[in-house]
Amino acid sequence: MKKNLFIVLCFILFLPLAGFAADTEIEYPRVPSATVPTVTTTFPEYAKYLVNFSLMVSGIVALGVLVWAGFLYLTSAGNLSQMEDAKRKIIGSLLGLAIIIGSYMILYTINPQLVRWNLGPTGPEQGIYLIDSAGRRYFVNDTSEKLSYSNINKIEFVSPTSSLLAVYLYDDEDFKGTETRIVDEGSGSVVNRAVGKVESVYFLWNRPGVYLCPTTPSGSPWYICPTRPLYTVSSIPDLSQYPYGSGGTYDNEIESIQIIEPADGGYYRLVLFDQPNYTSKGACPFLLVPNSVSTPIGTVGHIDDLELTPTDPDENFNNNPAIGQNKLSSLIVTRHRPDDQISGTVTFFDKENCLPGADTIDFPIPPYTVRTARSLTSLSGENWDDRIRSFRISGTGGVVLASDPNFTGRCRYFTYKGGSDYEVDSSRCVTRLPTEICDPNDAPTCPSSVMVLPLPE
Template identity: 30%
Template structure:
């Protein structure tokens, strides 16, 4: 009987360990089984690859918010109970106790935040901020080779202009038989000049001969335009235009020479620390830094071999104006 019990316990233990480690092995590939509510100031966990510090930050912030709401509600309830208990000493005493307990609860919640902030500020810091998009874009002109100063033909009122601050898969479009966009190859208005409103380090513009960004015609980047430049447009009329913004931050590339224009596949951008690279894990081959035109923010990156800032680490930085690509160390897999 004892042998049977030992065998059974050993079987249960081995089965538990197998299930436990298999869960860990496949956790990186699975989405979460539940959808977490969005919490202000922290990143909502989306996959099982979310790092433990991010989970703790989310849970702590969520708990603080819910506890604060409960304590506030209890205090309001105690106040209402006090106002409606006139002439009843017992109820008045209970109401005072309710308000006092709620007030003490708020103090405890605030104290827990301050204590944890003292022990480990990373757990209560806000999540990494959203990427700051490049602003501006371009303005295209029809019937003017100098960006609206003089008309090519006719009168000044014959000049047409259009601000492009986002990508357009079609420059000619209709809705319910009504033309809502009338530019380019198929449109009434033909591009004759372009005013560049953004810094070239922040924005790349590319025109295409087909809809949905097919067949590149002309590309504008930091090599061929400056902010506020006006350039005549002398190539084939486009059917679509793509704006690729480059906000300030640390750029990690899956290639060795910092090439590729598909965000999330060819490169990712970080503007603050992250304990995991999630879907970009073990893909980084090169790194590049971009700064805003004012140079108000300085970036440096410490790339770690493992998640949660563990394993071998290498420091990378770059001065303002240096646009060179840096190769990530062959000994470091990030």
């Protein structure tokens, strides 16, 4: 009996699902506080209907069992077995009704919204819609190298500008072919642009960090790269490892740099090189976050043209000489925070292996509060031109050495962590300088300019 009743109840409750899934019209019974489902009803609306329908059926069944048990009790006429069975049914039905009413009251007491079932269709919070000429909408939530859409003439942004700056659309896979930049104008904004075929898309998210742009800024907004930038928050030893365009790379392609500064008050420091592995043959400019301005996306520092040599050192410290456009091959990126503990000394020796008894010269590592490097554009004034053979980093710092004055000629970056072509011992001594900086067969033989940088651990 109980098994058959359970089967009947399941049939009553879930029979409507068959019609919902089969996309056929069924005459659904009307239920209080719920819309009668149709073939266009969304799942949240159907869930609301099903819950209310279940409560209604449960109440009717419990009430029916109570009436039937009362009838059995009244007609038991001294039949003790029937009387006990009727009592059990009465108690069970009353308990069921109490559970249904009690559950409703508890939820309503905690929060009335819990029993109102105002379930609306939920949409995505981040991403874009690609809309074709027929009005069909295709949702894309992040960068994708392979898509297949055509006749796209509108782009609707779901993400606000606080999280998404722009998207770059391509008519070929893997970010190749014709590129179209669409700037995010705010959540819900629709941009009319007949881009046609879209087979890949790149999302330029709004994140603190360094953006290496293959083109110089033009048009509005100036703080978003006109072509797809390379985003990084860490050093890159070889830009040729990062694909760009149709078969090319970012190596020797960068014309400008934009930096979104961290919200914690810190900043990014860069050292640029025209050769891989943090070396240069022509110039070794050091860049502090320059020309920082407030924009709708945050505080942005920008170097609009890597050909320029600024005249104001407060705006662009030591970018002299300029590295030039389409020459960047590697770069050091460090992030500095207000609570960074930076201190120490770099000691230079006129003998290899930082030997005791050698002549030395000390450079203090500037603290975070000093937003510049400690540098000598020419060591001749200190009588150390062409004398450095090794050095020890006692603290949190990095060293840039150049073979010629004013950070020209051959240039190399060093840290206490070591590199591919130089060794650092347990005392943080760079035991011997690489030949591109200190070549006995070339004159001048050793560094003529030096720069000490504060670096976080």
